[in-house]
Amino acid sequence: MIKKNSWVQITKTILKPEERAVNLPEPTKKVPMMMWVKGFLLEAGELNSLVKIRTLTGRIESGLLVCENPSYMHTYGEFVPELLEIDRICKTTLFGGDFYE
């Protein structure tokens, strides 16, 4: 159970596939349009249950409770060694082939 007033993220279907705009590419046409939004939980609720939140601008939105204290987990990703080869190409072109010696 997640407590009332907790900072949470919810998700909701905005448009079902049949309600979507016409002329969409096939892969988009067959999936719903979804929304994710964050706010303070108005009443205590379970994960994946339908809840209401108050957003930062004071709006009320409802949807399925995704998580409490949604975090920023994006990173620089797994190292891409090709970047070192780019460094070698531009440095040896500019400073000469013996730059790394």
Place this chain on the structure above:
Amino acid sequence: MNNSYEAVMARKNQIMKSSVGINYDKYEGDYLNFDFEEMMSDCGFSLREVRQIQNQFGVGNTPLKECKNITDLARKVSKPGYGARIFIKDEALNDSGSFKARRASMACYQAKKLGFKGVIAATSGNYGAAVASQAAKHGLKCIIVQECFDSNGIGQPEIIEKARACEAYGAEVVQLSVGPELFYKFLLLLEETKYFNASLYTPYGVMGIESLGAELVEDCLKQNGKVPDMVVCTNAGGGNLTGTARGILKTTKEKIQIVGASVNLKGLHMANDIDFNKKSFTTGHTGFGIPFMINPDRSDVPRSAGRPLRYIDRYVTVNQGEVFFMTETLAVLEGIERGPAGNTSLAAAFSLAKELKQDQIIIVQETEYTSAGKHHQAQLAFARKNGINIYFGNPEDEIPGKSIVFPKTVDLIQAKDLDLDVIRKKYIRGQLLKTNKLTKKDIEFLIIETNTNTDYILSEIKKHNVELEE
């Protein structure tokens, strides 16, 4: 109230009118023309006033920096005597980290002046953080609506970072899955909150960039005693190029070539749920650049203030691999680490420098901040995870959505020209689909819109079944 997709879209004009405080009908003429200049000047800010306002709110006066090592690198692969000096306007140093702060500053200033309680912008780009930052300064509430995830909830790293930045400046972020119906939710939010529509495409969103055009001319004069020969603008919705060119024209009478540059994403559909995470650039690409040039009024306001065909002299594309290559080069040769999307015009400038003589000057008019997600390392890692083949070779062989090709030698960095004549003709054809009658004013309008002449327009009109009114 009926909030079905169709019902909300039918209320579009009414919602728009009350959310931007501009009566667009006022500028409309028969049958195609509208008075762009009157629309711009009615908004009531001179370039001088724009600069004063921006000065107060952490925007503008960014340094113009010469990239000496990148210039020398270009000279290594140029004919003798060629290889223009390359400068960057380091726009990442604006509050919120990009030139978009210039656009947001005027929208938020106007929203506050008109007494709106908050602002809303529909954007997955740097503009979100820019609006959030400027809204914070004015004590305005702020909602940013983003297209962020595919239907599996997988987010584009760059857009996830931009959401974080918006939230860091105190904004509410509404994140959506792929699709043009973002506009539907945007309209619903405008209706619900009665906030100001801080669209990128209102006159405020474009006049804010005029200061950038003015500054780069003045900076260049101060540093080099002459104006630049060429300015390269990354082009998506067209506002950046339009505002920059207008600022240049207001500052100098000397001819400066205005070049638009976009990342080539040919073959990827912008509204496709699967293609969405196959691209490594979420803006500054041909998926926006070309359609917005052919039809500038496809934006979120009735008449866009971004009208690039009026000002553009040349339009080039570069590939994703070339932009990533130049982003890395900017870091390791110049010691300036910046976000990849903002370096689209740098990659183009590197190629264009080879065509100009060594005493000529090219200005790349933007950079953007970089961070987790919004970094070439992050974008490349994400691409590899999505099955994109990353290798060294000839960037010409790159297939957007399938491969990213880094140039295996520096001379292979080669911007490709798009035929502006084809784009102009498509623009005219699109306009003529709206009417079968034209007035003299419409002809004049089409000439200005396409930066052509009477003969050009008349010969195009002949190909269509259109009646000319006296």
